[in-house]
Amino acid sequence: MATVTFDKATRIYPGSTKPAVDALDIAIEDGEFLVLVGPSGCGKSTSLRMLAGLEDVNGGAIRIGDRDVTHLPPKDRDIAMVFQNYALYPHMTVADNMGFALKIAGVNKAEIRQKVEEAAKILDLTEYLDRKPKALSGGQRQRVAMGRAIVREPQVFLMDEPLSNLDAKLRVSTRTQIASLQRRLGITTVYVTHDQVEAMTMGDRVAVLKDGLLQQVDTPRNMYDRPANLFVAGFIGSPAMNLVEVPIADGGVKFGNSVVPVQRDAISATTDKTVTVGVRPEHFDVAGPESDLGLAVTVNVVEELGADAYVYGTAKLGGDDSKDLVVRVSGRDVPEKGSTLHVVPRAGETHVFSTSTGERLSD
Numbered sequence: 051m052a053t054v055t056f057d058k059a060t061r062i063y064p065g066s067t068k069p070a071v072d073a074l075d076i077a078i079e080d081g082e083f084l085v086l087v088g089p090s091g092c093g094k095s096t097s098l099r100m101l102a103g104l105e106d107v108n109g110g111a112i113r114i115g116d117r118d119v120t121h122l123p124p125k126d127r128d129i130a131m132v133f134q135n136y137a138l139y140p141h142m143t144v145a146d147n148m149g150f151a152l153k154i155a156g157v158n159k160a161e162i163r164q165k166v167e168e169a170a171k172i173l174d175l176t177e178y179l180d181r182k183p184k185a186l187s188g189g190q191r192q193r194v195a196m197g198r199a200i201v202r203e204p205q206v207f208l209m210d211e212p213l214s215n216l217d218a219k220l221r222v223s224t225r226t227q228i229a230s231l232q233r234r235l236g237i238t239t240v241y242v243t244h245d246q247v248e249a250m251t252m253g254d255r256v257a258v259l260k261d262g263l264l265q266q267v268d269t270p271r272n273m274y275d276r277p278a279n280l281f282v283a284g285f286i287g288s289p290a291m292n293l294v295e296v297p298i299a300d301g302g303v304k305f306g307n308s309v310v311p312v313q314r315d316a317i318s319a320t321t322d323k324t325v326t327v328g329v330r331p332e333h334f335d336v337a338g339p340e341s342d343l344g345l346a347v348t349v350n351v352v353e354e355l356g357a358d359a360y361v362y363g364t365a366k367l368g369g370d371d372s373k374d375l376v377v378r379v380s381g382r383d384v385p386e387k388g389s390t391l392h393v394v395p396r397a398g399e400t401h402v403f404s405t406s407t408g409e410r411l412s413d
């Protein structure tokens with residue numbers, strides 16, 4: 051087992067002037083499950099491939115434990131990688147697929163068999179060891195790919211969107227299996243996904259990337275409760291956090307007809323006249339049409355989920371300005387389409403961001 055350190059690691063592809071990954075700085079703990087997440091093209095795969103040794107590092111360094119691996123070939127890094135397309139050898143059995151890397155490394159047959167059988171047991175693949183990949187389901191193939199990594203007993207697992215070829219239901223069950231397997235084996239893991247739900251449910255910590263730049267590294271809880279900037283605020287959470295630009299008022303911010311108190315420091319630090327306030331859908335107090343508090347929201351669509359319902363509506367801001375909002379309400383008390391609600395952010399549940407820089411201003 052080992053720590054993994056990205057030390058200002060930078061990748062600039064030939065012919066490009068802008069780094070695909072720009073001075074990435076993350077210290078991953080021994081045994082940690084770290085998820086790299088962000089929209090397509092943000093540099094997730096490039097980061098992982100730099101760690102694997104499949105991509106040159108043009109600045110900074112990468113370390114596994116105390117070893118500087120920045121310029122080591124992949125085979126000397128003691129890592130195992132699981133890709134999006136598992137690339138199993140079609141003509142080999144499951145057992146041979148799983149044991150292939152050991153065979154190449156010159157491990158003797160009996161030992162290979164023993165390691166493959168152990169991994170197959172962990173992955174529930176024992177009865178499929180003699181089959182060819184084409185006779186397996188997508189989920190089973192995915193587990194063979196995992197098995198291939200496990201038998202090597204590497205210091206670090208690298209996984210690049212390993213669930214993206216599975217259907218939605220299997221993806222959910224497999225993500226639980228991978229997370230619990232990783233915890234059982236205790237092998238440091240760097241996992242890449244574009245899916246923030248996957249990131250939040252699987253990771254000990256989550257690192258959010260945008261345009262090759264690290265935005266925040268934090269536990270899922272902190273990432274949700276204290277997003278560092280507007281990008282993370284909008285990216286983490288589903289439905290997304292509501293982000294509304296509002297005027298600064300005496301003692302708080304003006305949210306429609308109400309002044310919502312926010313931390314004094316958050317608004318005294320800025321010279322702007324407005325800030326952007328973030329409110330998660332579950333953090334509004336909701337009143338009926340007779341109220342004149344907060345913002346008036348016209349209900350466009352209601353998504354009923356049983357216990358809760360999400361109201362998708364349009365709020366009138368000053369002048370001709372309007373803003374779409376999502377508000378969670380009780381499933382037992384669902385407003386009608388076309389009706390009006392008044393919403394006020396619950397005290398202490400707002401996030402204040404600088405509209406100009408996007409940085410978080412509140413604690």
Ligand SMILES: Nc1ncnc2c1ncn2[C@@H]1O[C@H](COP(=O)(O)OP(=O)(O)O)[C@@H](O)[C@H]1O
Pocket residue numbers: 063064070088089090091092093094095096097
């Ligand atoms: N081999 C390559 N040559 C040039 N540019 C590349 C190459 N691979 C990726 N890129 C570019 O680098 C950026 C990051 O890509 P990538 O790491 O694959 O993103 P992600 O995995 O987050 O979708 C993108 O702009 C992509 O177009």
Ligand SMILES: [Mg+2]
Pocket residue numbers: 094095096
């Ligand atoms: Mg990718």
